[in-house]
Amino acid sequence: MSRTRIKFCGLRRPRDVAAAVELGVDAVGLILVPASPRHVSVEQAAKLRAGLPPFVSSVALFRDPDAAFVQDAIDAIRPDLLQFHGSEAPDFCASFGVPFLKAVAMGGERRSTTGLRAEARRYAAASGLLLDSHAPGGMGGRGQVFVWDNLPKVSRPLVLAGGLNPGNVARGITAVRPFAVDVSSGIEQIPGVKDADKMRAFVAAVRRADAKLNREPR
Numbered sequence: 001m002s003r004t005r006i007k008f009c010g011l012r013r014p015r016d017v018a019a020a021v022e023l024g025v026d027a028v029g030l031i032l033v034p035a036s037p038r039h040v041s042v043e044q045a046a047k048l049r050a051g052l053p054p055f056v057s058s059v060a061l062f063r064d065p066d067a068a069f070v071q072d073a074i075d076a077i078r079p080d081l082l083q084f085h086g087s088e089a090p091d092f093c094a095s096f097g098v099p100f101l102k103a104v105a106m107g108g109e110r111r112s113t114t115g116l117r118a119e120a121r122r123y124a125a126a127s128g129l130l131l132d133s134h135a136p137g138g139m140g141g142r143g144q145v146f147v148w149d150n151l152p153k154v155s156r157p158l159v160l161a162g163g164l165n166p167g168n169v170a171r172g173i174t175a176v177r178p179f180a181v182d183v184s185s186g187i188e189q190i191p192g193v194k195d196a197d198k199m200r201a202f203v204a205a206v207r208r209a210d211a212k213l214n215r216e217p218r
Contacts, residue, residue, distance in 0.1 A: 001214045004173055004206050005180035007059065007159070008187065008199065010038030016194040017051050023203045026180070027057040029083065032065070032073055037191035038184065046076045059083050059101070070096055083130065090123050099127040101159060106146040107133045120154035129154065130182060133162025148175040166201035170209035177213075181206060 008020045009029030020028055030045040031038045040048065049058045060079035062070060064086030073079070074096060082100040084093050093100045102123040104116065120129060133146040145163035148171075157179035160172050165186030173181065185191065187198040 002210060004178065004210055006203060006206055007180055007182040008184070008194070009059070009061070009161075009182055010036070010184040010188075010192060011048060011194065012038060012040050012044070012192040013194070014048065014051055016199075017048050019194065019196050019199055021051075021053060021056055023199060025056065025203065027059050027081070028052060029059045029061055029182070029184070030077070030079070031061045032069075033061065033063045033085070035063070042073050042076050045073070049077050049079065057081055061085060062088075064088065067092070067095070074098060081127065085132070090125060093123070094125045100125075101128050101130045102126045103130045103132050103161075106131050106162065107144065117152055117154055120156045124155065126156055128157035128159050128179060130159040130161050131176075131178075145172075148172055151176055164202075166198060166205045169202060169205050170212075173206065173209040174213065 005026040007027040007029055008025050010031050011017050011020065011028055017028055030040055030048060032042065032045060033039055045060065052058055057080040058077065059081045060073055060077055061083040062085065079098065082093070082096065082098050083103065084100060085103040093102060104119050123129065133144045145168065158176065159180045159182050160176050160178040161182035163186065164172055164181055164183045169181055183202055187194050187202050189195045
């Protein structure tokens with residue numbers, strides 16, 4: 001039976017981390033990008049990460065950082081996974097000895113099948129590719145979706161992101177069949193403040209989508 005993994009991203013409050021853990025999410029994203037309204041300092045991120053129990057992964061998110069900052073964050077936070085959202089080169093992403101995700105901008109001009117496959121080849125060392133709805137050079141977390149149909153099969157696990165919420169995540173899972181889904185604005189009251197009811201509804205929607213797909217003939 002298949003199970004779609006769930007990552008809640010942009011958490012800033014201990015209570016939101018605790019709620020995510022209680023709901024059984026697989027990963028918590030900590031955004032170390034000052035331009036983001038969900039930004040946390042390295043010190044804040046380390047405290048939030050300390051509240052995670054075993055088997056809930058911590059993900060440190062960067063956008064075009066310098067190597068020294070990434071290493072300082074790794075030393076302080078001890079994240080399970082790094083996530084790069086800028087124009088970081090494959091060698092840079094892999095240079096820290098920590099598994100990483102690479103975000104692929106799917107907004108703006110629709111990425112071609114060839115383009116997504118090329119990114120998968122380019123970032124062959126990545127643990128997965130995170131498909132977000134922003135245009136190249138932009139920021140995620142804006143609550144916008146991209147076109148989900150006709151995405152190619154690639155060699156890396158796919159994490160579906162960009163504008164997901166309790167009302168549309170099932171359609172995204174059905175269309176893309178991703179390894180995981182990643183949500184931020186779709187479970188918030190305001191940027192950086194999560195909504196417990198929306199968090200609960202999102203997880204329930206993912207579970208229902210998985211149950212439906214698992215009932216379908218293979």
